[in-house]
Amino acid sequence: MHLSTSARRLAISIAVLSSALAALPAAWAAPVLPGDDFFDYVNGEWLNSVEIPADRSSWGVGAALVEDTNLRIVKLIEGLAAEPSSAEAKKIADYYASFMDEAGIEAKGLAPLQPALAQIAAIGDKRALTKALGASLQADVDPLNATNFFTENLFGLWIAQGLKDSAHYTSYLLQGGLGMPDRAYYLDDTPSMKELRGKYLAHIAATFRLAGIADAEARAARVFELETKIAATHANREDSADVLKANNNWSAADFARKAPGMDWAAFFASAGLGGQKKFIVWHPTAIAGAARLVNSVPLETWKDFLAFHSINQVSAALPKALADQHFDFYGRALNGTPQQSLRWKRSLAAVNAAMPDALGKIYVAKYFPPESKQRLQQMVSNIVDAFHLRIDKLDWMAPATKKEAHAKLKTLYVGIGYPEKWASYEQLQVVPGDALGNLLRAERLHTQQQLAKLHQPVDRAEWCMPAQLVNAVNMPMQNAINFPAAILQPPYFDPSAGDAVNYGGIGATIGHEISHSFDDQGAQFDSKGRLRDWWTAADGKHFKQASAALAAQYSAYKPFPDLAINGQQTLSENLADLAGLSASYDAYHATLANKRVTPEADQQFFIGYAASWREKERDEALRRAILTDGHAPDKWRTATVRNLDAWYNAFNVQPGQTLYLAPKDRVRVW
Incomplete structure (x- = not known):
């Protein structure tokens, strides 16, 4: 690019x-x-x-x-709001207006988030956890072109032609599960990385507190420790960019043998991939490592992980305190940006994504x-x-x-x-x-x-x-x-x-x-x-x-x-x-x-x-x-x-x- x-x-x-x-x-x-x-x-x-x-x-x-x-685009959206020319135009205008309505978002508070948090709280065993992880899987962008690719979901999903079969689409699974951009942020022993790790841990705890979740510090410590273990299984940037190392063809049946620890049939069924017989596993060490962690890490820690990322990923649509906290880490600490973008810019970004x-x-x-x-x-x-x-x-x-x-x-x-x-x-x-x-x-x-x-x-x-x-x-x-x-x-x-x-x-x-x-x-x-x-x-x-x-x-x-x-x-x-x-x-x-x-x-x-x-x-x-x-x-x-x-x-x-x-x-x- x-x-x-x-x-x-x-x-x-x-x-x-x-x-x-x-x-x-x-x-x-x-x-x-x-x-x-x-x-x-x-x-x-x-x-x-x-x-x-x-x-x-x-x-x-x-x-x-x-x-x-x-x-230019915002002016076009304002014109659509005044006089929508089609059903799609009205959707654009309504989507934008919903994000612009700060007062309405504040009035609702955390109520829109509660159903998702209640579902996580109700997870009673590892099979239910596996289903929840599958349900959270989202289609992500092309790893060949996304130089800053990372996903907070446990795995990334990409649908594209096969590496050696360009006539058919296939499913790719990629490493994920991190709230910071790369394994280096968790593992590098430099002063700047140590400082960022402290700020990220504080961000997790603050997010829990603002969401009204008890024992915020203890939960944050568990989430951070889990993500550090996940990061240790990840491929580094150079290996991740090596497409020859990514060409790992697994059948659906291979996962139980090559990545034991998860009920893969339940995971794929929940993710909408139950009928898929073939996959390309871009990061095999990360997929196998995550499965081991699903098996070995206590259920409550995984529930904390899901709760935090469920909040963290949608902060743009949540009350100001949570949106500001998200910016404080990802904007101010991670990128050195002193001030958050104006509301209209964030609202337009939301429409662009949707x-x-x-x-x-x-x-x-x-x-x-x-x-x-x-x-x-x-x-x-x-x-x-x-x-x-x-x-x-x-x-x-x-x-x-x-x-x-x-x-x-x-x-x-x-x-x-x-x-x-x-x-x-x-x-x-x-x-x-x-x-x-x-x-x-x-x-x-x-x-x-x-x-x-x-x-x-x-x-x-x-x-x-x-x-x-x-x-x-x-x-x-x-x-x-x-x-x-x-x-x-x-x-x-x-x-x-x-x-x-x-x-x-x-x-x-x-x-x-x-x-x-x-x-x-x-x-x-x-x-x-x-x-x-x-x-x-x-x-x-x-x-x-x-x-x-x-x-x-x-x-x-x-x-x-x-x-x-x-x-x-x-x-x-x-x-x-x-x-x-x-x-x-x-x-x-x-x-x-x-x-x-x-x-x-x-x-x-x-x-x-x-x-x-x-x-x-x-x-x-x-x-x-x-x-x-x-x-x-x-x-x-x-x-x-x-x-x-x-x-x-x-x-x-x-x-x-x-x-x-x-x-x-x-x-x-x-």
Whole structure:
């Protein structure tokens, strides 16, 4: 994905930025040389002048776009509330209004939560516990693309094509059960992690107290101890990202033998998976470890675990005290964000989570013109052509490998703006004034829709992102890419700007997503989306050597004296940045045909790229990202320019400057 989990923003207006980039001269005043720090060369003045808003853990280009997009959508929702045009439009308006009704939520207090807590309290034995754990299973996002994936439910569920059977959907089980983002938060013996653990323990206890649950401290200690045991069974980030280690095919009957301790038949029946005979277990140690803990940990501790997470996951729809407590840990302690978002932003986030396609439909109709789609389709075509040419020129790749690489490009599905089919919310019951009930019903419907895919043919054109999301994604098992409409606007894509800026901005993003088909993960899937080694031994060796060089390059970056970037953890995204920028540069030059290429034009291209990564992060958020995110921080993603010969020529970068690499040391993959 082009964007990290935290979105980016510029302090100046987006429209002004695009025109300003287009008008930049060949040389301009900057406190550093481009060869010493290209990120600061382009963005230094902005970094020194901007302040991160109090309700944000970071601020940059994408966050500005998110803010602008959200303001547009809220105005659309207000229009629907005044005059709904359909039953779906009324559901959108009612869902939003229910979350905005703070007074109504306060008046109801914890009453809407009591049925769920009563069900947990009534659990009388381990079989009933297993059924409750199954009932809590929710369909989650793609682990190949969710760099910050974690779920508070004991397991994560993903419905997608089989790793080696791309013609059928299957069920994937993933590790879960943690209230903090990763096993490292429970197990790493650093002062910052120890401090966070203390704050998380206090958060659990405070949540119990605010919910009126007795013995809050003792219960919190039991929950924390259980989660620590769960974390110890989890795969680390690097292993979790290794799809070969994820390809564990278990039959339904295998679970009793490979993960004893749970009544798996009861679990699957309760989860709606009773008819499934085959599963792919992404994290076998975690699945087996959780089953052992279900068997060995006292029932009352598990009931405390379920009670806490039942409250913690729905705090947005609960009275202010609980919502504030949730923010105090997840916003303030975990990400360093001093102030909670305004109510309308949180309410819009709730609607986006519940009915993403319904909002996407109205957003696209208003803000994504057909002309933009046509121009972007042409850019995609040009960049795909550039990839074909780059493959042809590879002197290290065998003809058979090249043939399959070309096939991947020829069969690649590229979705621009919005999906071909919108999801339906006809079955979603939205009750005015019932914020919690609406949230729970929306979650259930989403999981039911995902489970229904198990009985349907595979849809390669299915989207995994809504049109109003500022992001982009490659799905290697579908051999497909999504570019939502919300990212296809200034400054990433400006219809009024020249090609240099657009190819440096959205062009690099397009190239990035295409190149994910050939990064260390995507290259493991063939043109039909099957996990298959289609490389010759020599080609595979060369690719691994080049990849290792890039991983080493990034592992040498140290944002903090005590914390370096993990080059292996961020390798997929770094490979995509490098290959995508290179291909976009080639495509841009192809548009110039026989025109003379000037250094100024190339400067525009690279400055456009670096400006698209403007971001400023709080230290807490940056530390979290380094530990858990598959992307390198934006400053260091910008540094990939040091591997392109054209950047050296454009800015006269010389030996001795910080980013300078001798030609033999510049990483070249695709």
